[in-house]
Amino acid sequence: MKWLRFILLLLFVAVLQSGTVMNIFALTARHIKPNIFLLLLVYFAINCDSFDAIITSFAVGFAADLAGAVMGPHIISYGLVGVAVAYVRNIILLKKTNQQAAAIFAAGIFVELIAVLLTGLKASGLAKMDGMEIFAVAAYSAILWFMLKLPITAAGKWTGAGIFHFGARQMGR
């Protein structure tokens, strides 16, 4: 992994996710927007070795918190779910796009459920998401994966993820 490039990618996505540009993609009066962090979480969890997947999952969570309102809930929720996806990848390869989209959908629901519970511990009045919104964001992000798979794969390869050199030993595989 090229960690400097990975940090730059995270910063770019954090700015994109919390900026007003994302309002272009907002649906309905409730402003349902896709969560690009979810796509990154699942991409890196699938394409990195287990050790790197742990770091990338928590780092994506940190970026999500930085772009949000409360620090802490997403670091934990993205970390837990990212690691879970990385271990599921050892059983199911998740190579097909529709399998990855399903993983994004499931990850989206678990990530936000955990984050909402933890946010309630710290600042109960901040950024509440109800069940319908959690479902909608996860579904929207999963659908968007079919369109964003190519650019995210390209960005991922730029950071050194998903490139396996001939003869190199993959840790934890």
Added chain:
Amino acid sequence: MRFKPSKLTLFISLVLLGFIFLLTPQNITSRLNFAFIGIFRFFLNVGSSAVYYQQSENSKVSPFFVPRHEYDKLWVAYTNLQSQIGEQKKQIEELGKVRMTEPDPATGLVLAKIVNRRKQEFIINKGTADGLANGQYVLGDNAVIGCITQAQADISSVRLITSSACKLAVKISAPDADVYFNGTMAGDDKNGAKIPNVPKKYDIKEGYYVYAAAAPGFLQSPRILGRVLKCTVDQSNPVLWEIDIAPAYNFDNLTDVAVIVLKTGIN
């Protein structure tokens, strides 16, 4: 020799780090969020004024129509004037008995730009250095849109009236009866707000205007906030109304806000 922790050690350390962030008070960790906004302010706000200018261009199509943004602005100004007239009528009545004191010259407005929009929250580019403090009212084109919740030196967060964390004392104007009904409003975390526990004996109808009640040091006279969207009987207590409020202003159109502050050093 390069140290490389085991996967379990790494995982536990990062979970602990997450819990440290989670358990650190919000006023400390919010500095990180504000620092991020401060650094990337320009990029975060790209495109925010596009909607407004796009609408202004459309207004040139016909001289008989005004854009929604312009209409809202005029409506808000009109309702605020109505409220002020009501207040001044009362003052004239009182003047017959007691000489009124001069209006407080210490209150003023601080104009601020919206640098980031979050769910039920705006981040603005003014802070305690400009006299902002928690609890102050924030106006968007003269209508109350929220209050300051986290004020730091040069950046603050505004909790919008649609957030359940924003609770305000309000007055519902009943023009046919020429009275105000009092209540406490809280956002519904969607696009509106609710006033619970209003006695059903009050004859409140859809379309009535809702004003933020005057508060000493924060708001001198009631300011328009929204209008009654729906009155429903409280399911748990049939003698009470549950009133749904639609905000006066579409928050998406706002690029600047004004904060009502108490200026210091004025005698």
